[in-house]
Amino acid sequence: RKGVVEAELMAQRAESALADGLPGYEQVIHVPLPSGHVWLHESVTILPTGPTSWDLVGIITDITAKHQAESARERTEFRLQKILARADCLLWEAEVELSAWKWTLHVQPSGLGAKLYGPGQHKPEHLLWAEFNIPELAEMDLRCRTAMMSGEQGYEQVFHIVRPDGTDVWIRENVSIRRLSEDKFSLVGVAVDISPQRRAEAALAAEKERLSVTLRAMGESVISTDISGRIQFMNQTAAALTGWPEDACIGRQ
Numbered sequence: 001r002k003g004v005v006e007a008e009l010m011a012q013r014a015e016s017a018l019a020d021g022l023p024g025y026e027q028v029i030h031v032p033l034p035s036g037h038v039w040l041h042e043s044v045t046i047l048p049t050g051p052t053s054w055d056l057v058g059i060i061t062d063i064t065a066k067h068q069a070e071s072a073r074e075r076t077e078f079r080l081q082k083i084l085a086r087a088d089c090l091l092w093e094a095e096v097e098l099s100a101w102k103w104t105l106h107v108q109p110s111g112l113g114a115k116l117y118g119p120g121q122h123k124p125e126h127l128l129w130a131e132f133n134i135p136e137l138a139e140m141d142l143r144c145r146t147a148m149m150s151g152e153q154g155y156e157q158v159f160h161i162v163r164p165d166g167t168d169v170w171i172r173e174n175v176s177i178r179r180l181s182e183d184k185f186s187l188v189g190v191a192v193d194i195s196p197q198r199r200a201e202a203a204l205a206a207e208k209e210r211l212s213v214t215l216r217a218m219g220e221s222v223i224s225t226d227i228s229g230r231i232q233f234m235n236q237t238a239a240a241l242t243g244w245p246e247d248a249c250i251g252r253q
Contacts, residue, residue, distance in 0.1 A: 003031050003033075004030075005031070005032065006027070006029045006030070010027060010029060013025055014044070014056075017044075017046060018046065022046060023046055024043070025044050026042065026043050026044070027041075027042050028040070028042075028063070028067075029042060030067075037064070038062065038064050039062070039064045039067040040060050040061065040062060040063065041060070041061045041063045042058055042059070042060045042061075043058065043061075044057070044058045044059075045057045045058075088112050088115075088192065089111075089112050089190060089192045089193070090107065090110050090116070090189075090190070091107075091108040091189070091190055092105060092106065092107045092108065092128055092188070092189045092191070093105075093106050093186070094128075094186075094188075095180070095185070095187075096185045096186075096187055097183055097184055098145070098148055098149070098183050098185065101145075103128075105128060107128070112191065112192075112193050115169075116161070116169070129159075129161075132161045132162075133161065133162040133163075134159055134160070134162070135159075135160070135162070136157075136159040143157060144187075147175075147177055148177060148185050151179070152177060153176065154174065154176040154177050155175055156172070156173065156174050157173050157175075158171070158172050158173075159171055159173070160198075168195065169193060169195050170193070170195045170197075171192065171193060171194065172192050172194045173189055173192075174189065174190050175187055175188070175189040176188045176189075212233070215233065218235060220237060221235070221237045221241045222235045222237070222238055223235075223238050230252065231251065231252055232250070234246045234249050
């Protein structure tokens with residue numbers, strides 16, 4: 001046991017197993033070497049040979065590669081969780097029984113999840129979005145069912161959540177689908193909050209409408225073109241001046 005970091009714990013574990021009359025025990029230990037740590041799994045069988053004597057048979061397996069792979073996976077998951085905790089997106093995975101419409105869901109903690117469901121990890125019992133006021137919910141369910149039944153690899157959708165205070169949260173969701181059996185599917189979804197983009201688009205559209213109303217009401221002739229000289233807008237005064245109706249001019253050079 002020279003050089004084994006857990007040597008003291010190993011001795012305690014062996015003594016406890018013998019005192020409790022256990023048939024054996026298992027343990028994971030590691031030995032630091034100049035080239036790196038060597039991780040070992042030890043399985044020990046205890047064979048009593050007398051009132052106070054035992055034969056111990058141990059099998060030691062090198063699990064260094066497995067341990068390194070698990071450590072790398074844990075580090076990756078930890079980094080992903082840190083990224084998601086600050087991100088305006090939500091990552092979820094589910095197994096779905098199509099005929100029963102039964103969902104087994106797992107939702108990664110994220111910034112968007114905390115915004116929608118409150119702090120902590122959300123654990124939905126049934127459907128991911130069912131507890132919200134979503135006008136498109138029935139359409140979303142139909143889209144999901146249709147995609148699975150028709151063998152599609154995934155689908156994309158945009159919908160909005162109406163909050164109790166009347167504000168909207170707009171979501172773009174991409175879902176990938178993998179068939180597990182005749183009636184069971186694996187789904188992975190990424191939902192992104194696009195509310196700022198939608199608000200910006202709505203503000204731009206409103207500003208364009210206000211500008212259009214102003215230009216149409218002006219007494220001066222107004223004609224606007226794109227960079228190639230094609231007419232994009234003409235008000236009534238310009239139409240009267242040129243003798244060309246606006247509909248006939250749009251798109252012309």
